[in-house]
Amino acid sequence: MSVTAPLGFRAAGVAAGLKNGGDRDLALVVNDGPSRAAAGVFTRNRVKAAPVLWSQQVLRGGRVRAVVLNSGGANACTGAPGFQDTHATAEQAAEVLDDSAAEIAVCSTGLIGERLPMDRLLPAIGTAAAELSRDGGLAAADAIRTTDTVAKISFRRAQEAGYTIGGMAKGAGMLAPSLATMLCVLTTDADLDAETLDRALRSAVAVTFDRLDTDGCISTNDTVLLLASGAAGVTPDEAEFTALLTEVCADLTRQLLVDAEGATKAITIEVVGAASVSDAVTVGRAIARNNLLKCAIHGEDPNWGRVLGAVGATDAVFEPDQVNVAINGVWVCRNGAVGDDRDKVDLRPRDVTITVDLSAGPESATVWTTDLTAEYVHENSAYST
Amino acid sequence: MSVTAPLGFRAAGVAAGLKNGGDRDLALVVNDGPSRAAAGVFTRNRVKAAPVLWSQQVLRGGRVRAVVLNSGGANACTGAPGFQDTHATAEQAAEVLDDSAAEIAVCSTGLIGERLPMDRLLPAIGTAAAELSRDGGLAAADAIRTTDTVAKISFRRAQEAGYTIGGMAKGAGMLAPSLATMLCVLTTDADLDAETLDRALRSAVAVTFDRLDTDGCISTNDTVLLLASGAAGVTPDEAEFTALLTEVCADLTRQLLVDAEGATKAITIEVVGAASVSDAVTVGRAIARNNLLKCAIHGEDPNWGRVLGAVGATDAVFEPDQVNVAINGVWVCRNGAVGDDRDKVDLRPRDVTITVDLSAGPESATVWTTDLTAEYVHENSAYST
Structure with missing residues (x-):
């Protein structure tokens, strides 16, 4: 239609x-x-x-x-x-x-x-x-x-x-x-x-x-x-x-x-507990653009350290020892340190949800991204040829 | 030593x-x-x-x-x-x-x-x-x-x-x-x-x-x-x-x-004609972080449009129709449009130089980056396993 x-x-x-x-x-x-x-x-x-x-x-x-x-x-x-x-x-x-x-x-x-x-x-x-x-x-x-x-x-x-x-x-x-x-x-x-x-x-x-x-x-x-x-x-x-x-x-x-080029995962990044919507979007985008994390998700590796690394590079309001991160519902990072067992995270489904709780306020935002794959590299290396 | x-x-x-x-x-x-x-x-x-x-x-x-x-x-x-x-x-x-x-x-x-x-x-x-x-x-x-x-x-x-x-x-x-x-x-x-x-x-x-x-x-x-x-x-x-x-x-x-992970190209980004060193660094970094361009260089494709796309996403001082871009010495983009024949660009050597002339001032800066490769994805997907 x-x-x-x-x-x-x-x-x-x-x-x-x-x-x-x-x-x-x-x-x-x-x-x-x-x-x-x-x-x-x-x-x-x-x-x-x-x-x-x-x-x-x-x-x-x-x-x-x-x-x-x-x-x-x-x-x-x-x-x-x-x-x-x-x-x-x-x-x-x-x-x-x-x-x-x-x-x-x-x-x-x-x-x-x-x-x-x-x-x-x-x-x-x-x-x-x-x-x-x-x-x-x-x-x-x-x-x-x-x-x-x-x-x-x-x-x-x-x-x-x-x-x-x-x-x-x-x-x-x-x-x-x-x-x-x-x-x-x-x-x-x-x-x-x-x-x-x-x-x-x-x-x-x-x-x-x-x-x-x-x-x-x-x-x-x-x-x-x-x-x-x-x-x-x-x-x-x-x-x-x-x-x-x-x-x-x-x-x-x-x-x-x-349908994004070469993607095998559809990643939803929910940022909650933000001081402002702008902070939540900033943090969501920083995570969405972190190549290392996108590779990890591609490898079905719940590498929450790379999430924290991305969050830490922003100027959003948060304290490093108060950030919580869940991947597909498992809170693998609590208070900026090791949380629940990362082996409980099942990253096999195409849909992946990363939840970041900044513990800094009542605002939230959702950003979507994909994993980074060899196919993405291939498609974009060969596009014009 | x-x-x-x-x-x-x-x-x-x-x-x-x-x-x-x-x-x-x-x-x-x-x-x-x-x-x-x-x-x-x-x-x-x-x-x-x-x-x-x-x-x-x-x-x-x-x-x-x-x-x-x-x-x-x-x-x-x-x-x-x-x-x-x-x-x-x-x-x-x-x-x-x-x-x-x-x-x-x-x-x-x-x-x-x-x-x-x-x-x-x-x-x-x-x-x-x-x-x-x-x-x-x-x-x-x-x-x-x-x-x-x-x-x-x-x-x-x-x-x-x-x-x-x-x-x-x-x-x-x-x-x-x-x-x-x-x-x-x-x-x-x-x-x-x-x-x-x-x-x-x-x-x-x-x-x-x-x-x-x-x-x-x-x-x-x-x-x-x-x-x-x-x-x-x-x-x-x-x-x-x-x-x-x-x-x-x-x-x-x-x-x-x-020796960067998975890289096959060492890319030098020279930004000249900038209004300030800060502008030059901003533009250099924007280019260094453009995944699409990094894939193109990996594919030995002198895709200067992706360079301009990266420059245009910054807030540096420049006019789109005054930007010049050379790749390995060939000015493939002049005044924001098609310049010399892109087929003259030889991207086979490991070392690649991208020169961007913003035509906006006397300052310059150099930023280095690598290409984006399937090997990078592989190394960073498998790192923790």
Whole structure:
């Protein structure tokens, strides 16, 4: 169902020839209205790809008619010619849809530092437009995959209120605090203005995509867009809408987590007893980025010393002799020293939970990451060859 | 020659049975004076091992008679009993040497979260004392190895001024801004007071060990000690001494770099054109910690986009469209976009140099790191088993 689950949206995914092998690599998502209110969040990386610079301009207007997304090339670090390529992409979509380029967002993903083959990309926009349909959500989600092994889609329906939220995402590596090589388009048939969508989106992203940190690398292309058609004719309560949107984002986050490049473990890091949410997130991220710990979890070794080493490198409020650590429910570290028998920890399941109790306050946060594996190294050594 | 190159020092390395396999695992370095001025720098990790807490106290007095070092166990996260173990180690060395425990520094390295087998460690101190000799520097360097494949030793002689600086180090993983699981003992027969030694040591470490960042993980045990015997009877110019000390530290840093766990590349990151040294170091570290780039270098792929992605995640002063990047001398990125042909980059040699020109000022800094390999993952998955 994906982005076409809500009323008012059509989508398509076609093969433009940007990727080797003839797989789908160009997606088009169109909002047929009546509303076209929209919001977006973008990478915090200061080196931003051309489509990010373009789409940030578009979203400033708060209206999006359509999104063109391509895999097979990030169009990042391509200078002024790369920006012109993105502009031409939006113009082409505008022409095909008989609309304004100023309301066409563009997203790209793939290798950095290479121009896109525009001679193949531009004609494919017409092909995609001809294939637009209410059933096109899955094909669109398929077209934005890079090293993703599966298409990531989700939707939730607010039964009583009478509206739907749908979404698709891609991203199997470089997932980091600033969303990292992930592209995501969320759609809804609820009728909400751009400001409300913006608040809801930022709130949802902050506790979902933004808490997924597989390798600490921040992409140049991260984009999450939220488009509202208003086709359901209802204006939901903002808090309820935000909660449902957060559910969709959490579902997509989980799909990104379990499909991360080369990962064999999905690690949930719960930080509790923190003096502030910010402290809890800082500690969670420090653990998520500790290569040594990620290797240990890969080796099914409950090496809590590496957890403490990571915590100790932060400036969060805590006393080293008051920190407790549980791995899969076994409190292997109590008061900063040896706790329960580490042999009781069963690390064979794919899902691993590391709980850190800072004993410093009432706040908490959850961060997700993966293990570090030889397969990760292999995939990222060979990616461009 | 190691720590016994300067006059006034004896050392020994023996097998206490802390490690499996009967290898040397306990080192003793003794300063026979006439001076025993000393300085030390320690991990910035807030979770500090017992020997770090102990040795910080000792160094506050500015005098060290001897250093006991063990591999086979970090004595970190071992609570009050672990601190008592360190204290007992110092007391035992003091008894054997007929000296004060308050002037015995202790260093440990190995697994976190396990008590040391004191029944084996304590008697070995007497064994080591009996073996102390002017030739013992290499045995001592051998005894502090963990996953180090070779002992790391260095010395430099100030021919005209008539003094010598020697040193030994260990550390093959967890090398990070705060020195990371590295232990290092530096010795000199120059006659300098503790304050001068402290300034010289901090200055030397800041541009050597502290710029080596193999995996961003900060150890609980890092310790670098500098002991002066004064036996050469000369008090050198501070600037000249600092320069020579920096040479010894740079030599040891290089040895740590090329022996880092699982690494196949020794990567030098030169950041030039920075607005400040701090900016240059920040950018260098961000690149050194970018797993994706480290995988690319492992795959001999001159993926400069990942360099820019790492730079863009920092808050250093720069404009994305003014950054230049060279890999092994080929300027593959100019003004933030495609530069010279990346096929000209030869990444087959072990030594790789990445040069980043921020075009933002006159300052520069060098940071060293390694590639990320399947062997790194393997070593760190299996370490404790």
